Amino acid sequence: MVVGVNPRLAEYIDASTGFDADACMNCGVCTAICPLGMEHLPRELFRYVVLGLDEEVRAHQEAVYSCLLCKLCEVNCPAGVHITENVRALRHYFNQEIFRSKRASQVGSWFGPQNSRDSGPRINAPAVP
Numbered sequence: 001m002v003v004g005v006n007p008r009l010a011e012y013i014d015a016s017t018g019f020d021a022d023a024c025m026n027c028g029v030c031t032a033i034c035p036l037g038m039e040h041l042p043r044e045l046f047r048y049v050v051l052g053l054d055e056e057v058r059a060h061q062e063a064v065y066s067c068l069l070c071k072l073c074e075v076n077c078p079a080g081v082h083i084t085e086n087v088r089a090l091r092h093y094f095n096q097e098i099f100r101s102k103r104a105s106q107v108g109s110w111f112g113p114q115n116s117r118d119s120g121p122r123i124n125a126p127a128v129p
């Protein structure tokens with residue numbers, strides 16, 4: 001199995017949003033205490049970010065947007081990880097990526113085949129006398 005790794009992922013997310021999960025020791029307190037029973041968030045997902053497993057991170061977008069930001073996990077985290085700030089950072093990252101890909105597809109549609117001279121709609125201009 002080929003796994004996509006982006007070693008600069010944590011750095012990239014951190015640069016714009018302040019993501020930081022270096023102190024996480026994977027103890028599982030956050031998972032045990034979460035009222036939503038989040039399986040992947042925070043510890044597993046944070047680990048994926050730190051390891052640069054971009055595809056795994058993207059596969060768990062739903063968990064990132066489902067989090068209540070209630071801070072129950074955060075106030076009980078023995079390592080003092082700013083979990084909800086990290087969740088916000090991941091949302092910001094996903095929002096940026098979604099915006100970027102939408103913009104790219106819009107630009108593509110402006111210059112796509114439907115707007116090219118060969119295949120676009122024709123305007124029936126009156127013949128020049």
Ligand code: SF4
Binds near residue numbers: 023031
């Ligand atoms: S409680 Fe804190 S240290 Fe423990 S796994 Fe969760 S984020 Fe990591």
Ligand code: SF4
Binds near residue numbers: 037083084
């Ligand atoms: S902040 Fe999110 S991950 Fe943490 S306990 Fe609340 S719902 Fe669960």
